[in-house]
Amino acid sequence: MSQTMQIGERETSLLGRLRLTIARRTEGRGIVLLVAVLAVVAFTEPLVFTSYQVSLGRIALIGLVALGLTAVILMGELDLSVASTLAVSGVVVALIPDIRLGILAALVVGILIGVVNAFFVAIVGINSFIATLGMLFALRGLAFVLSDEAPVKITDVDAGIAFGQPLIGPITPRVLIFILAFIAIQVFVSRVKAGREFFAVGGNRQAAYDAGIPVKRRIFTGFMISGFVAALAGVINTLERTAADPTAGSTVLLASFAAAIIGGNYLKGGRGSIVGTLIGATALGVLQVALTLSGVQVPVQQIFIGAILLLAVTTDPANLRAVLGSVRSLRLGRSKAQTPGSGS
């Protein structure tokens, strides 16, 4: 299940192959965080493991949005608008009386938002950080306009309540959808040609273009995936709560970014893994549930998740290499300045 392309490296011995595999995996930090969280939680709040229905639901909530984000991050882009996409699609579901039509409309809205984002990034050439930030604010406004600035109750409340019930054991429809989405995206980026091309687009866009990969179309695909998945999360939220909240999504934004980045997806693109995102989402989900069960207030939980995100983004291996480089050049520069004659 190798996800990055390594060309020209051949190791035949078992140990050598193992070393190569480890070197090209990116999930290291995610695993460290997950092990640390699980170890601390096992001692302080073992309740998390017995109430696995809550934990699974939380992991699915963070993970679903993070999965869509991963598709975009692999190409070196970012989709900040997912939080508002979630809110808008949630409101759309609640507004349309027929529930099937509502779900369909909400998912179409999600894909359309992805198309608009991709248009600005791929065709106009705006940096995706700024384009999707503008969309984040504009769509938040749209959610307020559609909902008349108040929560909207869904018409078919019974269907919503039925949707929140577990199907088999602790598996609620939300968890089931998350697992299906995980498998679908994992297969897409590791087995399907279009998905594998995401890594090429993120690794070196010019090279990908020269190799005949339709770069712009891949960017459209990526943003459509993240829009669709965010809309799916919005639909699930609305159905489970039987009401749509136009302010939804701002806390999910932070946690899902943290999950995707700590899971080993390089923000510059080209390297990363869906499995890593799952590991990151699991760690953060368990942490959030544990903190809630121990009675920690939401603001303090946000300090924890914010700190993890800050740590994740600063300990990106590509960044660390740059830091070491600048330290080395700084030292070299100092020693050069000390040699007589070279200064002034």
Add this chain to the structure above:
Amino acid sequence: MAKETLTEAITLAESDAAGLAPVKSRTSPLEWVAENGIFVFTALLILASVVFVDGFASLVNITDVFHRAAPIGIVAVGMTFVVISGNYLDLSVVAQVATSAVILIAVSNEYGLPLAMLAALLAAATFGIVNGVAVGYFKANAVIVTLATTYIGLGLLRYFSGGSIFFGPQDGIIREFGLGKLGPVPYSAIVLLIMTIVLGFVLSRTNFGFLVRSFGVNERATRLSGTNTAAVVIGAFLVTAVAAMVAGWVLAAFSNTAVSAMSQGYDFRALAAIIVGGTSVFGGKGSVLRTLVGVIFVSVLTNVLVLSGISFGYQQMALGALIVAAVTVDALSRKAAKR
């Protein structure tokens, strides 16, 4: 602006090195709009508002526009440094403004004003250094870093303040400053003007300002010329943090209250003002004066929308669309200039 030609020289030198040296004799209409459009649009908007919008030209309303524009404007002129340095923006100004406002009111109630200002300065410096070190030294993405510090900052603030509202004393320097006016112009707007002049001077006439702009144009060339680029980035974030702190003071003085949720939307309004003013999100191009014009545009537009009874949701949509439109014009004019 003598130094602006210097940055242009760097850009020219860059394109020379790439083997394509287009010496442009005349600019396309799109470039002209990207360059000077905002001045025309702002003049037209004000003119149209005076003529068509009832109650806009009244003295009470003008003072109100000044009151609302001042804190956002102070944040925006400070954040211009981060944007010009090519680091997109500082989302954590939301947390910075609220922290500074709450500290000013809460600490001055207990220990007096000087200590409160010192504490706020300390908090601002912490924000600036954490953001600056993460972005400048660890080369992390500024949007993600400041998103994280926003939540860390707001979380700490809500934890320590308990989310409660702090009221200042009914008579005191803070209250006097908040209500004070020079003719129809409140003191807060004068602070905005002073900040614009001072930061404009720093950005266009000092060595540090030049380095911030040259970092925005070409990070590599700036580093190779022997500049400590991490220090430049930290400096840019510190300027933003200090401006956000002053904005927090002005905001707290205006209402004589402070609460952790008081600065919601400041990140986005300040960014709208900066981008609409013509400062490029690609870095290197722009000025503090342009941001001031952008602030006037965004504030008048918001005021007109409010006066016309347009709801909050539509206002958000309008400003979001404005950001995307302004960046689109900038991006397309850049493409046109390269051709």
